[in-house]
Amino acid sequence: MPFDIVALKNVWRRPTRSVLTCIGIALAVATAVALLGFASGLERSSLEVYGAHGVDMVVLRSGVSERLTSNLDERIAERLAALPAVRAVNPSLTDLISFGDRSLIGIPVHGWPADRFAVATLQVIDGRRVSDRDRAAVMLGxxxxxxxxxxxxxxxxxxSHQFSIVGIYQGANLLENSTAVMRLPELQELMDRPRQVTEFQLQLHDNLGDARRVAELLRPQIAALTNAQGKPLGLAAMATEEFVTGSAEVRMAQGMAVATSLIALLISSISVLNTMIMSVFERTQEIGALRAIGWRRSRVLRMVLGESCLLSAVGGLLGIGVAWPCILLLSRAPALEGFIRPELSATAVGEGLMLTMLLAVAGGFYPAYRAMRIAPSEALRYE
Amino acid sequence: MNNPPSPANAEAYLLQVRQVSRVFSDGQVSALVDVSLSIRRGEYAAIVGPSGSGKSTLLNLLGALDRPTHGEVLFGGRSLSAIRDIDSLRACQIGFVFQSFHLLPTLSALENVQIPMFEGPRRSPSERIRKAQELLTIVGLARRMHHLPSQMSVGERQRTAIARALANDPPLILADEPTGNLDSHSGSAILDLFDSLHRERHVTLVVITHSSDVAQRAERIITLHDGRLVPENESGREFLHPQGHVPAVSNSTSP
Structure with missing residues (x-):
């Protein structure tokens, strides 16, 4: 009989309690995996969108924590375009709109010049792109x-304005498929933000080598740009990956995912702790007898930790299995529809397994320590 | 007679208890007072005495489950207080049989017997199974190996516990009221088993008991009263209640 069988059979001694504990762990792990997967999916989706348009760098107002609150004069585009390493500049104004009658809220709408690369790289599947001749025209993902x-x-x-749909595009992913695009001047007028943009998207020359290294060299040059009076323009330039990773949306999603996951896992580890400590208390005499017949403290520790690991592993695997339908449900929730790619990445599964082991140790260590400290003569005295 | 311990007879005695006292932590209860005795290798001894006389405390000290407040216990001539790996000593040199068996309820008889082998001499899983099968056959449970304790009679459970105590071939078996939970028929069968183990395997047996039936099977009766040894010429077999149990207050005298 392998030693692990002892732990396995001990766990099965109280099947209802063990199953309920496993369900608790499964729910916690499923929550954590789904939320962490959602956050990383959001980051990956954002990167894909910028990648699909060939954006190498993003320029924002320095110091802003939220992209939508960045406020820049669109004429800065000419200064950026004049930099030798820059091939093209797309001034972009992004805001959020709602389609109240359809319960669609917080839909990103981009205002882009019709003749720049961002519009040109949209993959139109029906109709056409917006042009400078259009008035009250919009393209939908x-x-x-x-x-x-x-x-x-x-x-x-x-x-409250009527727009005519001139084209439908297929975005790089679900995130972009849930956006709208119109001409920059029209969005500026609609949002009452004349000549303002939220960011500049830069494409760099291909022949300069590694784009990330070029971006590093370009960053101080852009930060040093000044206006006619010699005052700094207050620009912050970032490589696309850095911009997406540090964006408020992604960080907020990650923060919320981590915080919610930690709470779920904390509750779950208390559940494991409770189950294991009850199990150890119930078996005080039995563990005392095992110590009497020669089991070392370390073996008792291994047995109880093994039981806790087993509970957590079963719960964790169940949770990872449940995470997939959770992600599917999240992705289909009306408020999130289109924002989340329903996928279960290897990273999310790995994180789930790691969290499972954390749960096992966090919830099992104290009961295992208590079990290890049981003095055989004391335990057997109550025979 | 209680043999006086000395280096010269260390080889002959498996256990030597030298002027041992055990006072419990609150300092109020002296469970054992200045007890000295020796047990020969291969001896079959019964420890008797009324409740609270210190029998279990003495068994715990003999089995290295507890330490004396004063004095020392020697196992094979070595002081237990000088042995660093006391767990290993218990695993390899001592087999315990408890009144309540303490079998793991989720494991079969075959698996329960293998429990001490995790700490004993290194054996492969197949060797452990073979050894457990051999021991269960010796105790008459060849057909019950795959039964759980809940599927066995109390007598069969105690037989399983005895097989478990023999798992690492220890020279000493300590039994605490081994027939205390058994009916007379099962108890008698267990005592027959002890007799045969003693006779055929030359195991040293120390049994705590209230029962005269059990004590009368032993070669020697050690009597405790109020934590002190009653001289053997004063205790004798007449100390025991002929119908079964030692009287709560016996006619023995303290030394």
Whole structure:
């Protein structure tokens, strides 16, 4: 009989208690995996969107923590375009809009010049791109159009104004598929932000070598740009990856995911602790007898930790299995529809397994320590 | 007679208890007072005495489960206080049989017997199984190996516990009221088993008991009263209640 069988059979001694503990662990791990997966999915999706448009760098107002609150004069684009390493600049104004009648809230809408690379790199699947001749025209991502049940030629109401849908595009992923694009001047007017943009998207020359190294060299040059009076323009330039990783949306999603996961895991580890300590108390005499017949303290520790690891492993694997439907449900929630890619990455599974082991140790160590300290003569005295 | 311990007879005696006292932590209860005795290798001894006389305390000291407040206990001539790996000593040199068996309820008889082998001499899993099968056959449970304790009679459970005590071939078996939870028929069968183990395997047996039936099977009766040894010529077999149990207050005298 292998030693592990003893732990396995001990866990099965109280099947109802063990199953309930496993379910608790499973729910905690599923929550953690789903939320952490959601956060990392958001980051990956954002990177894909910028990557699909060939954006190497993003320029924002320095010091802003939220992209949407960045406020820059669109004419700075000419200064940026004049930098030798810069191939193209796309001034971008992004804001959030709602389609109240469809319960679609917080939909990102981009205002882009019709003749720049961002519009040019949109993959149009129906209709056409917006042009400088258009008035009150909008393009919709495929997912958004489906959500609104609209097609090319239909009208859509945005901020109490009617816009005509001239094209539908297939974005790089679900995130971009749930956006809208219109001409920059029209969004500036709609949002009452004349000549303002939130960011500049830069493409760098391909022949300069590694884009990240070039971005590093370019960063101080952009930060040093001044206005006509010699005052700094207050720009912060970042490589796309750095920008996405540090963006408020991604960090907030990660922070919320980590905080919620920690609370779920804390509750779960208390559940493991409770189960294991009850189990040890119930078996005081039995453990005393095991010590009497020669089991070392370390073996008792191994047995109880083994039981805790087993409970956590079963709960953890169950939780990882449950995480997938959770992610699917999250991705289909009306408020999140289109923002989350329903996928269970190897990283999220790895994180789930790591959390499971943390749970096992956190919840099992104290009971195992108590069990290890049981004095055989004391335990057997109550025979 | 209680043999006086001396270096010359250390080889002959498996256990030597030298002027041992045990006072419990609150300092109020002296469970044992100045006890000295020796047990020969291969001897079958019964420790008797009324409740609270210190029998279990003495067994705990003999079995290295507790330490004396004063005096020392020698195992094979070595002081237990000088042995660093006391767990290993208990695993390899001492087999315990408890009144309540203390079998793991989730394990079969075959698995329960293997429990001490995790700490004994290194054996492969198949060797452990073979050894457990051999021991269960010796105790008459060849057909019950795969039964759980809950599927066995109390007598069979105690047989399993005896097989477990023999798992690492210890020279000493300590039994605490081994027939205390058994009916007379099962108790008698267990005593027969002890007799045969003693006779055929030359195991040293020390049994704590209230029962005259059990004590009368032993070669020697050690009597405790109020934590002190009653001289053997004063205790004798007449100390025991002929129908079963030692009287709560016996006619023995303290030294």
């Amino acid at each position: 495929q997912g958004l159009a489906a959500g609104l049940n609209k097609c090319v030629g239909d009208e859509v109401e945005i901020e």
